[in-house]
Amino acid sequence: MSVSDTTQTVQLQVGEPLPGVKKVDPILVADKVRRTFGGVNAVDVAHVEIPRNAITALIGPNGAGKTTFFNLLTGFDKPDEGTWFLDGKSLAGVPAYKVARRGMVRTFQLTKALSLLSVLENMRLGAGNQGGEHFLSALIPGLWRKREEDITAQAMELLARFKLDTKADDYAASLSGGQRKLLEMARALMSKPELVMLDEPMAGVNPALTQSLLGHILNLKKEGMTVLFVEHDMHMVQTIADWVIVMAEGKIVAEGYPDVVMRDQAVIDAYLGAHHDTDLGSLTGQLNVAKDIGDEHLAAEIAEEIAEEGATDGK
Ligand SMILES: Nc1ncnc2c1ncn2[C@@H]1O[C@H](COP(=O)(O)OP(=O)(O)OP(=O)(O)O)[C@@H](O)[C@H]1O
Numbered sequence: 681m682s683v684s685d686t687t688q689t690v691q692l693q694v695g696e697p698l699p700g701v702k703k704v705d706p707i708l709v710a711d712k713v714r715r716t717f718g719g720v721n722a723v724d725v726a727h728v729e730i731p732r733n734a735i736t737a738l739i740g741p742n743g744a745g746k747t748t749f750f751n752l753l754t755g756f757d758k759p760d761e762g763t764w765f766l767d768g769k770s771l772a773g774v775p776a777y778k779v780a781r782r783g784m785v786r787t788f789q790l791t792k793a794l795s796l797l798s799v800l801e802n803m804r805l806g807a808g809n810q811g812g813e814h815f816l817s818a819l820i821p822g823l824w825r826k827r828e829e830d831i832t833a834q835a836m837e838l839l840a841r842f843k844l845d846t847k848a849d850d851y852a853a854s855l856s857g858g859q860r861k862l863l864e865m866a867r868a869l870m871s872k873p874e875l876v877m878l879d880e881p882m883a884g885v886n887p888a889l890t891q892s893l894l895g896h897i898l899n900l901k902k903e904g905m906t907v908l909f910v911e912h913d914m915h916m917v918q919t920i921a922d923w924v925i926v927m928a929e930g931k932i933v934a935e936g937y938p939d940v941v942m943r944d945q946a947v948i949d950a951y952l953g954a955h956h957d958t959d960l961g962s963l964t965g966q967l968n969v970a971k972d973i974g975d976e977h978l979a980a981e982i983a984e985e986i987a988e989e990g991a992t993d994g995k
Pocket residue numbers: 717720722740741742743744745746747748749
C-alpha cells in the first residue's frame with residue numbers, strides 16, 4: 681500500500697472550507713488567540729478547529745506564526761488573549777507539563793533530546809507524572825517498583841517500534857539528527873497522548889529515514905491519534921496530510937484538502953508575499969516559488985526551461 685492510499689477521504693468540515701470552518705468532529709477548538717511581540721501580531725487566530733483522528737498540516741511562510749501558535753496551545757508561551765479547548769476542556773493558562781498530561785504533546789523544531797542522558801532515560805522522562813508518583817505510593821516500594829518496570833517496558837516497546845531499541849543505553853548525543861527526531865516522537869508517545877503536535881518533523885532528516893518517519897506519523901492516525909504538524913516540505917504535506925491550514929502574518933488565510941489548498945490564490949499570495957525579495961522575472965526565482973507552493977508540475981516545467989537555456993548557452 682502506498683503512503684497516500686491511507687489518507688482520509690471522509691468529509692472533515694461542515695460547509696465550505698473557508699478559514700475557521702467548523703469540523704464534523706473537532707478535537708481542538710481555538711478562539712481569538714492573539715500574541716504580540718513589541719506591537720507585532722505574531723499570532724492573531726480568530727477561530728480554528730482541528731479535526732479528530734486526522735493528520736492536519738499547518739503551513740505558511742517563515743515568520744507566519746506557526747511555531748508561536750504551537751507554543752501557545754501547548755503552554756510554552758502565554759497569549760495576550762484567547763481560549764482553546766481540547767475535547768471541550770479549557771487549556772488556556774495550563775502549564776506545559778500539565779498540557780501533556782491532558783493528552784496533548786508536542787515535539788520541537790530543534791530536537792530537545794537530552795544529550796547526556798541515555799536514549800532509555802530520555803524515554804522514561806516522557807512518561808511524566810501519570811499518578812504513580814504520589815507521596816503515598818512513593819512510600820510503598822512494591823508499587824513504586826512496579827510502576828518503574830511498567831515505564832521501562834513501555835519505553836522499550838516504543839523504542840523497538842522506532843528501531844532504536846539497540847541504542848537504549850547509548851547517550852542521546854550519539855544519535856544522528858534523524859534518529860533524534862524519532863526519539864523525540866517516541867518520547868512524546870510515552871504519555872499516551874490523543875493529540876500529537878510535530879514542529880517540522882522532516883527538518884534535518886536524511887532521505888533514508890524520511891519514509892520511516894512518514895510511516896510512523898501515519899501509524900499514529902491508524903492507532904486513533906490526531907496529528908497536527910508544521911512543515912515546510914510540501915511533498916510531505918501533500919503525501920500525508922488529510923487537511924491543510926495556512927497561516928500568514930499570524931492569521932489563518934486558507935484551509936482545506938491538500939490538493940485544493942495548494943492551488944488557492946490566498947496561499948500562493950502568502951508565499952509570494954514571503955518572496956518579495958525574489959526576482960520573479962528570473963527562472964530560478966519562479967522555480968523557488970513553484971517549489972514553495974508545492975506545484976510540482978509547474979516546478980518541473982520551469983526546471984526544464986532552465987535546463988534548455990543552459991544547453992543553448994553552452995552551444
Ligand atoms: N520570542 C520572540 N520575541 C520576539 N519576536 C518573536 C519571538 N518569537 C517569534 N517572534 C516573531 O513572531 C513572528 C512569528 O514567528 P514564528 O517563529 O512563530 O513563525 P513561524 O511561522 O514558525 O516561522 P518559521 O517557519 O520560520 O519557523 C515572527 O515575526 C517572529 O520574528
